[in-house]
Amino acid sequence: MRCPFCGHIEDRVVDSREAKLGDTIRRRRECAKCGRRFTTYERIDEIPHMIVKKDGRREKFDRQKILTGLLKACEKRPVPMSKLEEIVNEAEAYVAESADRERPSSAVGELVMNRLKTLDKVAYVRFASVYLDFKDVREFMDELKDLLKARRK
Ligand SMILES: [Zn+2]
Numbered sequence: 001m002r003c004p005f006c007g008h009i010e011d012r013v014v015d016s017r018e019a020k021l022g023d024t025i026r027r028r029r030e031c032a033k034c035g036r037r038f039t040t041y042e043r044i045d046e047i048p049h050m051i052v053k054k055d056g057r058r059e060k061f062d063r064q065k066i067l068t069g070l071l072k073a074c075e076k077r078p079v080p081m082s083k084l085e086e087i088v089n090e091a092e093a094y095v096a097e098s099a100d101r102e103r104p105s106s107a108v109g110e111l112v113m114n115r116l117k118t119l120d121k122v123a124y125v126r127f128a129s130v131y132l133d134f135k136d137v138r139e140f141m142d143e144l145k146d147l148l149k150a151r152r153k
Helices: 064-072 083-097 105-119 121-131 133-153
Strands: 011-018 024-031 039-044 048-053 058-059 102-104
Touching: 039 064, 048 105, 064 105, 064 121, 083 102, 083 105, 102 105, 102 121, 105 121
Parallel strands: 048 102
Antiparallel strands: 011 024, 024 039, 048 058
16 A cells, blocks of 8 residues: 555555445555554455565465465476465465455465475475574474484384
């Protein structure tokens, strides 16, 4: 949303609620540049499904972006395209069924990682290493050890 005061296009949603009649959502937004707050009303069918990043920024859910990440992780791996499409569909459905029309990027990433884990361990590790935060790394390393152990058997 463009800030009505300074014209900046980045903002943070500080409050959002559905209006009583149901098909509009009122959002209080705070401009990332000048810090002033403004209100927007959006009709539900015009509102895209959003992904909430760790720093609170939102971006439109983008199938292509998830697919690109998956393709990169699955490079030269024996994973059929149809399986990747299934994962993307599942991620999309997960975001679409949210009452708030948004999901944290961490939850979407986790869903994708879990599916990938059952498909191809190498692809899973690649995807996770791009995706995960430093704070998640220790947990990830523990899991990696388990995977390696399992392979040795
Ligand atoms: Zn502004």
